[in-house]
Amino acid sequence: MTLETAGLHYIGVREVKGSLMVIENVSGVGYDEVVEVVMADGSKRSGRVLEAAKDYAIVQIFGETEGLDTQKVSVRFTGTAMTTPVSIELLGRMFNGLGEPIDGGPKPMFEDKRDINGAPLNPSAREYPNDFIQTGISAIDGMNSLIRGQKLPIFSGAGLPHNKLAVQIARQATVLGEEEEFALVFAAMGIKNEEARFFIKEFEDTGALERSVVYLNLANDPTIERIITPRIALTAAEYLAFDQNMHVLVILTDMTNYAEALREISAAREEVPSRKGYPGYLYTDLATIYERAGRVKGKKGSITQMPILTMPDDDITHPIPDLSGYITEGQIVLSRELDAKGIYPPINVLDSLSRLMQKGIGKGKTREDHKNVSDQLYLAYSEGVKSRDLARIIGEKGLSERERYFLEFANQFEKKFLNQGFYENRTIERTLEIAWEILTVIPKSELIRIKEEYIEKYYPREVRVEEER
Amino acid sequence: MSEEIGIIDKVSGPVVWASKMAGAEIGEVVHVGEGKFIGEIIRLAKDTAVIQVYESTSGVKPGEPVYRTKKPLRAELGPGLISSVYDGIQRPLEVIREKTGYTITRGVSIPALLRDKKWFFTPTVKEGDKVLGGDILGVVEETSLVQHFILLPPFMKGEIKEINEGEFTVKDPIGVIQTKEGRKNLYMKQEWPVRIPRPVKERLRLVEPLLTGQRIIDTVFPIPKGGTAAIPGGFGTGKTVMLHQIAKWADAKVIIYIGCGERGNEMTDVLKEFPELTDPKTGEKLIKRTILIANTSNMPVAAREASIYMGVTLGEYYRDQGYDVAVVADSTSRWAEALREISGRLEEMPAERGYPAYLPTRLAEFYERAGRAILLGSQQRLGSVTIMGAVSPPGGDFSEPVTQHTKRFISVFWALDKDLAFRRHFPAINWITSYSQYVEILKDWWVKQFPNWYRDREEMLSLLTEASRVEEIAKIIGESALPDDQQLTLLAAYLIKEGFLTQNAFSEVDSYCFPWKQSKMLSIIMEFYREAKKLISKGVSIDDLRGLREIMGLVRMKEKKTSEEIDEIWRKIKDKLEQLAKKEVEVIL
């Protein structure tokens, strides 16, 4: 973010409340304009106008406001909305949450400065995403396929291996038949130093760092900056995708910290909250982040978004995951229960969804039976989970034959299909092969979500011979 | 031109306060700031106006001007609406893309109807004819599916002095009318304020189903032409897919699809699919009867608020031409949230969950615009508007204000169920909590063609209710501990769910299901149940029944195209059932 336009200077701070500052006797201040605050000790903060009136302005300050002496600060209005520099030189670099270099390198040369809020994509200019990304992870590729240009978040819980999963996806993601690797834009909001280091080390080890741009707002960095970080990151991503024709994968973590920062500002403004203290506009605000993904007609590049959020109390109905799920194109949900069983990745497929899967898979893309097999796995696994619940009450012995084979299916599904190594990269064929294998645990007549011709064609041979006998 | 200009006092997000606005009216459209961003006056106190701005207000400063237009927010009505994509205040998004590229830049003002496009107008009135508001003046072939009738605007009245056939743009006069106030030019274009319902002569009872080709709707919870429905559900339960299905297959003449605060790609999906898909009845491309309003979640919130009024106004305009129109809105919750956001900025006293106290009134006004009616004009003509709205309750909890209030104003309720969606039972419409208040009326239509339809439907619903009771028991003692007749109930319920209720929107054959097929599938499954029940009561065991592989044919009927193929499935099952019955008789003997 740059503050270069010379602007109006004011000394006249009336009040500071949390991260908000009320400035009096100003005029000609624009809504959303960037403000530079010079503290008594000469240090600087930046801020943004939240409300502009005839004779006062409310400014949201990024950075520490503690110990701020209203008598001794001066304020400069820059006359522009917040921008961030973009150029191809961003690649391989690391920045703080406001976009200032923190890797010891020089300020990158920039080609352009862009408004960090972007501008909404014209819906009629979008190109529908339909290229299947093979992540090598069966639960995703087989049942919740990631599509290039999709926004697919990971809904996780504290202590679950969402970082590992995100890193594995970033490492293994390929579009079949294409050489080009994804450029990575990584934005950290309020995560621990150690977590951030895990990502960076991983990018280093796989050689991805050269094609990455990293923005870090860590747990001990100013909370309010978190409002800015994902927007700067997405502005960079848009530049790389739509000016430089790259396929960009954006990882945003942790969106829960982002939403909490937003709540903090809303509370300081004494706005009427909606649920759990979060502002009524949380949906709209999150949408201005998540909708910055996709493809554009006539452009080669794309933005695939993978936000990570930890669900407070593992509660998927909490406003943050809830509103996210209403905006994103599906969700990958991690389960504490599966994790406790030692299953990696502990993806709860029943809660998970990929809304773009339908049009990105099938004949000519993955395989003709893919969707049917996925639907069948869903049905059978949910039956199996039901049987398991029942068995907890009446014991396995009390189960009917049907309930028993579904239970067995659920076990095999978790052991053989879900469970895989951190370095195991399965092809989509292998994923479907495993699926057919475990589907033989239930009778053929139960395969009601699969077309008869596909059963004919793909049902495993050995078992087929056995059945015929 | 004596322009009246106000001055901005304060800017807070999409809301702007301006003074020197004496004489303005609530609902008046204004242009805000140097950038002339479009806004609408929503409050007035003395000479101060509160304005909601339909574009981003970033950079707008106190002291900048507010230009008045002295007109309310209007829709432009005329040929060229069909196949267009508009934002919430009817700016043509395709045209904007050609002009400003792939993002939506602020301050663009482009009229909704193309100004230079010529349409061939054929008059249906002649000089000397006396005409009333609503009367048809002539016709334009708007698309190969829609004959666009040019109407005399409501409340106008007079004698045709001149009327011309030929090619005209929407700006060219097509004739002259002598009214009490004097002579006036006639045009193919008219305007209407979006927040005011277009008038009709008389509202009528609803009698005919709006067929959607979706079994859970048409057969189980039907909606009439002119009716209102809500489809509430948590994220991922299938609201959008269902509304897309309705937009694709409903037997309405014109479809208005309002994407209100939802995903951009869902609009793209419609834009990509509809030009390719063909209408099962006419064989024409679906886009030729569809208008899209796309105000996605990342587009300005105030325009989202306006979008549903815009959509329904366009709907009413085609109704007035004598058509059945279906308006679908995804999602009305996002509209309600836009209301809430604006209300919050005004620091109004909130009612429940921060929503303003007038939320129910606004909802009622919206759904009230649905209906079937005798139209204005000297001839007896009919038309209808059906409104179907998605509701997105936070946490999927239906006790929240938008769902609850909506329920008061609609008569068909398609309640989506997360558990069904989890197991990929789609459409995930819950058969216990959903309802249609029109079954008794619409059954006449069905029974005339399919005499068993009503009885089968009733029996199916009571069977499903019974099954959910039995399931509760089975959850405690296990299915195998149940008596055979109860196990049969579960088996039959399973066949209904998998064979009849589930319908894959993406299946080539089953995406649309004809009425004959719906009634046939249902009657076969119910017939199976009746026969099986007899067998069980005669002592045939449930395991013998389950052992019949042929039964699974019942879940494959939906994939069959012809009546014969379905009959064949049933014939095979019937044979087996007869064999079982015989075997049983032999055992007894």
Ligand SMILES: Nc1ncnc2c1ncn2[C@@H]1O[C@H](COP(=O)(O)OP(=O)(O)O)[C@@H](O)[C@H]1O
């Ligand atoms: N009728 C249907 N047939 C097949 N799949 C469906 C159907 N309805 C929903 N789905 C599946 O569920 C997903 C979510 O549906 P969607 O309508 O987008 O949910 P919502 O709008 O309620 O969030 C879709 O992407 C699709 O995979």
Ligand SMILES: [Mg+2]
């Ligand atoms: Mg939806």
